Amino acid sequence: MSTFFQSTIQSLACELFNSYDSYKASGISSSRFTQAEMLQWLHLFKDQRLFGKSVLGTSAEGREIALYSIGDGSTKVMLWSQMHGDEPTATMALMDIFSFFTKNPEHIATKTIREKLTLLVIPMLNPDGAERFTRRTAQMIDMNRDALALMTPEAKILKNTRDTYQPEYGFNLHDQEPRYTVGTTQKITAVALLAPAADESRGDNPVRLRAKRVASTLAQVLNLFIPENLAKWDDTFYSTAFGDNIQKWGTSTVLIESGGWRGDPDKFFIRKLNCIGLLATLYAIAAGEISKVDVAMYEQIPFNMKLGYDYIIRNAVLKSNGQIAPIRVDVGINFNKRINTVTGQMDDYAIIMEIGDLSAFTSLEKEVNANGAELNADLIKLEHSFSAGEIELLFKRM
Ligand SMILES: [Zn+2]
Structure with a gap:
């Protein structure tokens, strides 16, 4: 210098x-x-x-x-x-x-x-x-x-x-x-x-x-x-x-x-x-x-x-169905905006970008440690999008 x-x-x-x-x-x-x-x-x-x-x-x-x-x-x-x-x-x-x-x-x-x-x-x-x-x-x-x-x-x-x-x-x-x-x-x-x-x-x-x-x-x-x-x-x-x-x-x-x-x-x-x-x-x-x-x-x-997602759920359990073994996963989610074709307004939505080991990734907005909580297998799908307010639905209700 x-x-x-x-x-x-x-x-x-x-x-x-x-x-x-x-x-x-x-x-x-x-x-x-x-x-x-x-x-x-x-x-x-x-x-x-x-x-x-x-x-x-x-x-x-x-x-x-x-x-x-x-x-x-x-x-x-x-x-x-x-x-x-x-x-x-x-x-x-x-x-x-x-x-x-x-x-x-x-x-x-x-x-x-x-x-x-x-x-x-x-x-x-x-x-x-x-x-x-x-x-x-x-x-x-x-x-x-x-x-x-x-x-x-x-x-x-x-x-x-x-x-x-x-x-x-x-x-x-x-x-x-x-x-x-x-x-x-x-x-x-x-x-x-x-x-x-x-x-x-x-x-x-x-x-x-x-x-x-x-x-x-x-x-x-x-x-x-x-x-x-x-x-x-x-x-x-x-x-x-x-x-x-x-x-x-x-x-x-x-x-x-x-x-x-x-x-x-x-x-x-x-x-x-x-x-x-x-x-x-x-x-x-x-x-x-x-x-x-x-x-x-x-x-x-x-x-x-590009090792960032907006929101990361770490250390959750995903049980796809009753026949195969459950696994421990992290989930990477991004928040985006898109035009609502009915209202013409921009709507916020979330989209699941990745499921698996995200230990190399960081989060831009927030992350939670699920401590082994079970995910809702019906919603945890790649590229699945949902309204940004529905994040809590990703966890299976006990
Ligand atoms: Zn540019």
């Missing part, structure tokens, strides 16, 4: 962490929001001395997609969020970052970033998906598999913006399912990073190496706050994905995936981590420190694994 990191980045990150409530974007009470709500928050920061806005185009359903620029430095950094409509965490963090700059124009971080960098920010690339809180665009396309074909107007906008400005750095901001874990540690992944490969060989060209230095900086910042909850995606090359291609096109790109945190369904803590991690890393880029960063910190991050 460099002395610059210890003396400057670390203290900045701690200051940003401790003073977060004083500058975070106000008015965000839920992680479910539409573009109209986001535009209201952005309107509060409408200070032309800080931000420039240019309309890039419109989504399939005609919603405006805009670029917000901050600073006039020679190094360009592009940040884009919510290409998947149901992945809002980083969009909230971008609002926090705008709010920080607005409320702290004289802060050393604000001044250095504005002087040395030009930030090119596209919050909410998929406003149609955000309207319905779905991953895909209104044309049913996963935008992150449309980097080459460019079938969708939203993908064209992202590609055109990258090509127009040719930024040196990029941040590709997503959410992942909250049930991923940090390797086999049974710790829930709060944030997962990736400096994507630029081709099938997954080698380190100068562009990717610089991305790894950025990811390493971000990892050092996040390790101050979540030393056990940071993971890394494997670097399989996805030939049609944006992160991989933007790396290939020459912009050093880091993927940030917001994961899960116990007791925080809106992911407000992970939003805070995104905000602080990005601000501190942008400051390191602005200060010209990235080329000195050791990539070891990034390479050492454990891989993201």
Whole structure:
């Protein structure tokens, strides 16, 4: 760890962490929001001395997609969020970052970033998906598999913006399912990073190496706050994905995936981590420190694994019928939402994901030790779904 990191980045990150409530974007009470709500928050920061806005185009359903620029430095950094409509965490963090700059124009971080960098920010690339809180665009396309074909107007906008400005750095901001874990540690992944490969060989060209230095900086910042909850995606090359291609096109790109945190369904803590991690890393880029960063910190991050369920029943007895022997089992259950076709509302439901030995798994929401209590064999079936309020029916009534 460099002395610059210890003396400057670390203290900045701690200051940003401790003073977060004083500058975070106000008015965000839920992680479910539409573009109209986001535009209201952005309107509060409408200070032309800080931000420039240019309309890039419109989504399939005609919603405006805009670029917000901050600073006039020679190094360009592009940040884009919510290409998947149901992945809002980083969009909230971008609002926090705008709010920080607005409320702290004289802060050393604000001044250095504005002087040395030009930030090119596209919050909410998929406003149609955000309207319905779905991953895909209104044309049913996963935008992150449309980097080459460019079938969708939203993908064209992202590609055109990258090509127009040719930024040196990029941040590709997503959410992942909250049930991923940090390797086999049974710790829930709060944030997962990736400096994507630029081709099938997954080698380190100068562009990717610089991305790894950025990811390493971000990892050092996040390790101050979540030393056990940071993971890394494997670097399989996805030939049609944006992160991989933007790396290939020459912009050093880091993927940030917001994961899960116990007791925080809106992911407000992970939003805070995104905000602080990005601000501190942008400051390191602005200060010209990235080329000195050791990539070891990034390479050492454990891989993201999916060893979590929302709810785990441990140590129960399952007696399938009178003829075969009963066994001791654990049961892994997830809670999801689906549209009720009668009411049109979103209903919560639970689904049994796994039955067996779940000793390697951890739970995101809760777990019970059944202490040998017998399960209701009529209900314990793989993929069986039931209303979230019916959990107690899983146990056989005595
Ligand atoms: Zn995503």
